[in-house]
Amino acid sequence: MTTRVAGSKMLLAGDWVDRDNKIEVRNPENNEWIDSVPAASGSDVQRAISLAKEGAEIAAEMSVSERMKVLKNAADYIEKHLEEYARTIALESSKTIKEARKEAGRAADVLRLSAEEARRLTGESINFDQVAGNEDRMGYYFRFPVGIIAAITPFNDPLNLVAHKLGPAVAAGNAIIIKPATETPLSALKLAEAFVEAGLPKKILTVITGRGRDIGDLLIKSKDIQMISFTGGLETGEKISNNAGLKKLSMELGSNSPSIVLEDADLSLAVDATVSGAFGVAGQNCLGVQRLFIEESVYEEFKSKFLAKVQSLKMGNKFSEETDMGPLINEKEAKRVESWVVEAVDLGAKILSGGYRDGAFYAPTVLENTPENATIVNEEVFGPVVMLFPVSGLNEAISRSNNVNFGLQAGIFTENIHAALKAAKRLHVGGVMINDSSDFRIDAMPFGGVKGSGLGREGVKYAIKEMSEERIVCFKISE
Numbered sequence: 001m002t003t004r005v006a007g008s009k010m011l012l013a014g015d016w017v018d019r020d021n022k023i024e025v026r027n028p029e030n031n032e033w034i035d036s037v038p039a040a041s042g043s044d045v046q047r048a049i050s051l052a053k054e055g056a057e058i059a060a061e062m063s064v065s066e067r068m069k070v071l072k073n074a075a076d077y078i079e080k081h082l083e084e085y086a087r088t089i090a091l092e093s094s095k096t097i098k099e100a101r102k103e104a105g106r107a108a109d110v111l112r113l114s115a116e117e118a119r120r121l122t123g124e125s126i127n128f129d130q131v132a133g134n135e136d137r138m139g140y141y142f143r144f145p146v147g148i149i150a151a152i153t154p155f156n157d158p159l160n161l162v163a164h165k166l167g168p169a170v171a172a173g174n175a176i177i178i179k180p181a182t183e184t185p186l187s188a189l190k191l192a193e194a195f196v197e198a199g200l201p202k203k204i205l206t207v208i209t210g211r212g213r214d215i216g217d218l219l220i221k222s223k224d225i226q227m228i229s230f231t232g233g234l235e236t237g238e239k240i241s242n243n244a245g246l247k248k249l250s251m252e253l254g255s256n257s258p259s260i261v262l263e264d265a266d267l268s269l270a271v272d273a274t275v276s277g278a279f280g281v282a283g284q285n286c287l288g289v290q291r292l293f294i295e296e297s298v299y300e301e302f303k304s305k306f307l308a309k310v311q312s313l314k315m316g317n318k319f320s321e322e323t324d325m326g327p328l329i330n331e332k333e334a335k336r337v338e339s340w341v342v343e344a345v346d347l348g349a350k351i352l353s354g355g356y357r358d359g360a361f362y363a364p365t366v367l368e369n370t371p372e373n374a375t376i377v378n379e380e381v382f383g384p385v386v387m388l389f390p391v392s393g394l395n396e397a398i399s400r401s402n403n404v405n406f407g408l409q410a411g412i413f414t415e416n417i418h419a420a421l422k423a424a425k426r427l428h429v430g431g432v433m434i435n436d437s438s439d440f441r442i443d444a445m446p447f448g449g450v451k452g453s454g455l456g457r458e459g460v461k462y463a464i465k466e467m468s469e470e471r472i473v474c475f476k477i478s479e
Helices: 042-061 064-080 082-092 097-118 160-172 185-198 212-221 234-243 267-283 296-311 331-346 394-401 417-426 460-466
Strands: 010-012 015-017 022-026 033-038 124-126 137-145 148-152 175-179 205-207 227-231 248-252 257-261 289-295 350-353 365-368 385-391 409-413 431-434 468-476
Touching: 010 042, 010 185, 022 185, 033 185, 042 137, 042 148, 042 175, 042 205, 042 212, 064 082, 064 097, 064 160, 064 185, 082 097, 082 185, 097 160, 097 460, 148 160, 148 212, 160 175, 160 185, 160 227, 160 460, 175 212, 185 205, 212 234, 227 234, 227 460, 234 248, 248 460, 257 267, 257 394, 267 289, 267 296, 267 385, 267 409, 289 296, 289 394, 296 350, 296 365, 296 385, 331 350, 331 365, 331 385, 385 394, 394 417, 409 417, 417 431, 460 468
Parallel strands: 148 175, 148 227, 175 205, 227 248, 257 289, 257 409, 289 385, 365 385, 409 431
Antiparallel strands: 010 015, 010 205, 022 033, 124 137, 137 468, 350 365
């Protein structure tokens, strides 16, 4: 099936523009052509930045009520066309139609939450007279927008992760230039469509489609851009950090997430949560469960239940309501995952389930006895592979969980409040999910990690604060 979807033009400062040079967008399931989008040039970037300077002034002058109205209208537009958004997501990405519907609904929720948080972007009064000699001073601080934000987004949540940058940017009164993943630009353009229809003034928003090698550095290095919000891999994040210069950075750089199962855990709950957490979106999820540490006394029982659940998963057509897991984003990524598994097996790992590839599809795979020096133990696999490790107890599980250069989220399954609190204190991560896998998030919570997992926090309220600055106002009062 070849389906034509909107996306043949990009949004440059509020105007839909086309270019002769194109990027093909293909369905990763069968490599069928879906659509083509403009391959933006350096001159397009420069024009976008130039117009965004004017857009930043327009955005800053919008009242809070105007920002809220645009955000709510955009959310309404998505909800009215939810199935269209879901089909766009499913066509160009790895998501099944069921996963895509959830993402589209979440994106609308993110915009509504952004509207609500816009009204809460407040300051407070300051008691200058707390220092002797300043009894004749009074004042306050308020928050103002940073200016122009460049947002670079990944392929795995091609609508909602764009919404997580665009919604807070508008709520805080900024202009924003979005560079979506080359593989999945159509969902970002559909989100831009919602904002155009919602009445967002021109010049505030650009969604520029192009290859990172052609336009990425121009955005990153521009002195006219005040902030970069990036979601992607650690290697790219480090390059951005080195090249960005003096500007604000917010980065979510992935993880190698652990979950811990203690002997007193509800094993059925743990199995359901960790299977879902490991294989949703074909494992292409920064929060995905990659390492499972199971207390020795329940290891065999957990393994048996876990494998039975994994082997019940249905891999195949993304548009079938029966499908649990689709392909990876392309065959190249599937081959990379395959090579990591082969390396692990060569080093002594045992494949308990899966371990084979068919084009861009890679079967849900479970490994055991994986040695610590295997790449897949230490790096983010970003694919449908999970490793099981027996541990003597909580101390060993925490120590081994922390033994990687990532720290986004972790999960622990236990009925022991003391064990849960110990894990919450000692796990080196940005979030600890108790009786849930690492793969749990709501869009209102602070979200981000430590070590190689990134800088700053997303989540609407927290992103809005990142996208604004404090300004002090002090009055010296004369009698």
